[in-house]
Amino acid sequence: MDDLIQLTNKLQTVMSSINAHETLPLPQIVVVGSQSSGKSSVLETIVQRDFLPRGSGIVTRRPLVLQLITIRKPDSVEYGEFLHTQDKKFFDFGDIRREIERETSRLAGDNKGISHMPIHLRIYSPKVLTLTLVDLPGLTKLPIGDQPTDIEKQIRNLLMSYITKSNSIILAVTPANMDLVNSDSLKLARQVDPEGRRTIGVLTKLDLMDAGTNALDILSGRSYPLKLGFIGIVNRSQQDILTNKPMADALKSENDFFRQHSSYRAIASRCGTQYLTKQLNQILFNHIKDTLPELRTKLSSLISQTQHELAQYGDPVLTTGTMHRGSLILRLLTKFANDFVAAIDGTSSEMSTKELCGGARVYYIFNNVFGNALNAIPPCTNLTNNDIRTAIRNSTGPRPSLFVPEIAFDLLVKPQIKLLETPSLRCVELVYEELMKICHYSGNKELMRYPKLHAKLVEVVAELLRERLSPTSTYVESLIAIERAYINTNHPDFMGAAGAMSNLESESRKNKKQETSKRRLTRQSSMNSVSSAVRANGAFIDDDSKSITTITDNLAVAEENGHPTQHDSFLNYFFGGAGKADRPALGPTSETTNGSYQHHAPTLSVSSLMEHEIEKKMEYATIQNGNDGESMYPTSDREEIETQLIRTLISNYFNIVRKNIQDLVPKSIMHLLVNYSRESVQNRLVTSLYKRELFDELLQEDEAMATERSKCKQLLDVYKQAFEIVNTAV
Template sequence: MDDLIPVVNRLQDVFNTVGHDQIDLPQIVVVGSQSSGKSSVLENLVGRDFLPRGTGIVTRRPLVLQLVNVPKRKPSRRPPVGDEPADSEEELPERAQFLHLPDRQFSDFGEVRQEIQRETERLAGANKGICRTPIHLKITSPHVLNLTLVDLPGLTKLPVGDQPGDIEIQTHDLVMEYINKPNSVILAVSPANVDLVNSESLKLAREVDPDGKRTLGVVTKIDLMDVGTNALDILTGHVFPLRLGFVGVVNRSQQDTLAAKPIQEALRFEREFFRTHPVYRAIAARCGTAHLSQILNQLLMNHIRERLPDIKTKINALISQTEAELASYGAPALSSQVNRTSLFLRLLTQFANQYNASIEGTGAAELGPAELCGGAHLYYIFNGVFGSALDSINPCANLTDHDIRTAIRNSTGPRPSLFVPELAFELLVKPQIKCLEPPSQRCVQLAYEELMKIGQHCGSKELRKYPKLYAKLIEVVSDLLRERVAPTASYVESLISIQRSYINTNHPDFIGGAGALAELQRKAEAQRREVAADASRPLDDPEISDTDSVGPVVGRGRLPGHRGSLSRPRRPQSAASVRASLSHAPFSGAPPQGDKLLNYFFGGGTRADALILPDDAKRPSLPLPSRMKEAAGDVPGALLDPEPTLGGDRDQLETELIRSLITSYFGIVRKSTQDLVPKAIMHLLVNHTRDVLQNRLVETLYKDSLMEELLQEDEALIAERNKCESMLEVYRKAFAIVSETP
């Protein structure tokens, strides 16, 4: 049992060497309000005056105090002098040592007090703020019992002087951090001249230890109670029951401290006070600093004995975790030239294989599970992004009716046109095909960015140990992709230029002139049926308003026969007049006979043939444009009109025909582009990069002059590995110490 506390102290020393509190070691935590006498209790336990004194908050950093009992004397090793025997003994001096000053031992406890003040101000500042970083102090003396105590800042309510405004919250959180640990024994200090129900230390102790299994109460300033009052009910547990009970002590007064009254004299006064007091002499054996020291020693040993198996299990688990972490860092880079070469080639091959596997889909890059990556993202670019971009292009975007009519007029020069010129169609469709180039180039850029992203997310954990090599691999991939992206973009540009260089109107999927005219006729027929349905309604139909007009509307960008409202109200037409107007609606009869009407618009015959009209019984329902009538002789001389106007029936029909032809041919080119551009990107960029990557890596990086530099490990990783090795050594030492304990 006597060896248990030294075992914990040795464990504390072992863990303090690495500056980590990985194990919750058993210790006694001293808690009390400001000026409750905590520091005096600790000094009485040590028997030395070594703690800073003053008004307000003095303890501003946790003080971890290890008390180590050593023999009072040790055999002398000096040779005998005169009649002095050789085995004479010399008294061992009391020593104090700080963790932050491992090479210095203090024998003057006044210097210990000054060092505590300096170390406190170093981190907590010169004001009254507190700091969570503890000060570790070990005192070896033959006059102390083995104990490990933690002195915490006193609990306070209101900030005074230079204290921070939230000093109450800071001290509360700091105290709770220590007493919440299951392996801590709580020493709750309360002054006897203050009502116990107002004790902050007992209040916090009850929050974390409601059963009182690890809380020991200490009542100070018993000698300062009012005359006629005593603390007997408190010490006997009748006021506030604690399983471990209460211990009464008498500390030095402020006047005694200022007068530098020796602690040994104060301890003698304490013994006499309890022994001779008429109320406390019955329990004098259970009061005083000596009894407190013994009971703390016994409590700590019992607590250590109870917690030691758990500590051993925790240390064993930490050893396993640390060994696994150390293995994850891998061994240091090999120094042998042969082994270094083999490692270098293996890393290059590993990176190239992982890059290719990410493209093929047989290996996933290090991305989130909900994110497309590698080849899957390339597929999404080709079919999702690129396909949607092409589908969103309007074949006649930014192409107005006026632009189409102007192109038709410009293509005929000084001569009037007898049919829709093919040159106008080519002039208009080529700029529209050019609209396919920006999304195609964007597809190339997106594929390039995805290939770059694949490279940045490739690389095993072993490879990332060498940041210089990894950065060089990314650089080689970037250079290779930049070399290929320009030819790929140029080829894609050529694909669009090829489509614009020759307009193949004989393409089997092209609608052609006849198809365009038939499509317009179907539209007109649908409109005619709609008009007929409106005309068949009764005249009092509420849907026929005074502002409705039924009949052919000429020009203004509408197809003949389209219904629309005029700007001026009109009287309702009779049913006979509506039917009469329908008889002259375009495409209201049978389709045109022969190719004469098509030849008229699209060529293929003589002008005379184009002007031969069928019989009245076979006359197509399409009314002849005015210029056609003039050419037939109905209006002689009209062809000499120097300023022909746009907007006639023929102009509108020609415009719609051109739009149909552009839409049809644009769809053919768009389908071809959507098929060829991804193929070009895969061939020129993706597959080429995949095929030559490993050879390029070896060619660029496999050099003796670069190998040693590139295989230098990351400094942070080296530091983490060294830290992990140190922690593993600490845990193994701790486990050996615990294993020695029976």
């Protein structure tokens, strides 16, 4: 039993030597209790020595890992050893107390703060049973004096970090002269061990209970059941401590108390500090025995993980010798280039699952960011009707136009195509930025050992990307310039003037039909009202009714037909099919007939083209002529039609160009920037960096990384040593 506990103590010492105790939960007994619960007195009675700091407020401010080791020779000298003082032995237990206070202040300070870093104390004595206990700070409610305001939270978090581990046995200390339901230690233990499987209760101060009361129900397990039970003890009083009452006398007084007490006489053999020590020794032994297979599996896993981590740091031996250094650099260059290409292709094994990156991000830029940016541009944005009419008038010079001038269409559509340039160039920049991000994030732990090499790799790839940025942007600009250089009105998808006019005519007829239907319904409603009025006056006659119906129908037909329909189409109207007198752009014509002038209205007016009479409206447009002021002129019906025609053609042609640009820009970026970079990155790296004169500079190892590798190697050695220790006991 002692050997197995000492083996665990050795394992704990090994793990604590490099602060690795958190990675491996070892079997241990954790002592929990509120301040003034008698927790320190319990430990001192078990050791049978005064060695713990005493005073008001929080005295224990760091976890104390107390390893008790039995010396078989009864006349052997007792002494203690601290892990932080290495092999120094403390024969005076007063010196042990002062060393605990000094080491506590060193890390926790003098302001009553606490620290999670444990103090390891090993005591050798013939009076103790081999045992390991962890003494934790006492629970407190309110800060006192210069204690931190959140001292209760700090202590609770510290205690929880120990008792939540499944391999910890909780020793919950509670004074018997207080109600058990108010016990802070039992409340805390129940949170992590609700079934009470790994909690052992200790009742202190049984001798201070009120007369006529006892804790027999608790000690018998009837009022608060715990699998490991409750054990009652009687500590030394404050007077005994002040008078330095010998521990042997204190133990004798405790035994006498239980044997002579009427309530506890029957269970005296299961009470007292000596019984508590034996129970803890047995409980710890059984617990260690049960958890050793689990510890072995855990250590095996830790060894495997640490070996893998150490492999990531690389072997420092490879940095010596020209051949070794050259092969190392070449391997790292190749790995960096492969990682860069894999990130673009989407074949990297270390891709993020939280956000889009690499090739997926490039795809998103092409299809979402760039596509939405193009679609968000209206074909006729910033293009008012006045702008269109002004362009038409300016393109005709001093004469009125016979047809819609094509030069006006060219002048108006080219600035609209120019609007596609900004989102196209921004698309190039976004892809470039993503490639730069890939470049900076490429690399593994082994490469991180050499910060100068990594910086050079990033610098070379960044320079390559910058070189490709300019020609890619220039080419994308040229795509826009090419589209603006020649307005191809013969494009198979371009509707042309005939298609535009047909659309306008169809839309006009649709609107006219809707208006006619509304008017017919209105007139029918009016006639129905008239008929009702006639009936009301007694003048209802069938013939009159028929007459009213006939009138209604005639009105509807007249409204629907308007003026006589002309057979000339919009196409003939705008492109010369109509007679000279039929062109409103030329104005009313004057012809001499029999020596007199006759004024003829145009035989084909805009109203007949629209198939209904449109009331003439005058629109005054303002044209800004620099500092020359403003000029205002009326707008004709013909110009309204021409404006709508030009706007329709611009929208149609702009959509054709937008579709071309949305297809060609991503292709250009992939060819000139992305594919070129991924195909030439490795050659560029080798050409720029694989030079013997650069080996020494590039392979200067990062000091922090070297320290981490050293710690990792040390941790691996500790895990292997711990595994051997556990292996001997399994």
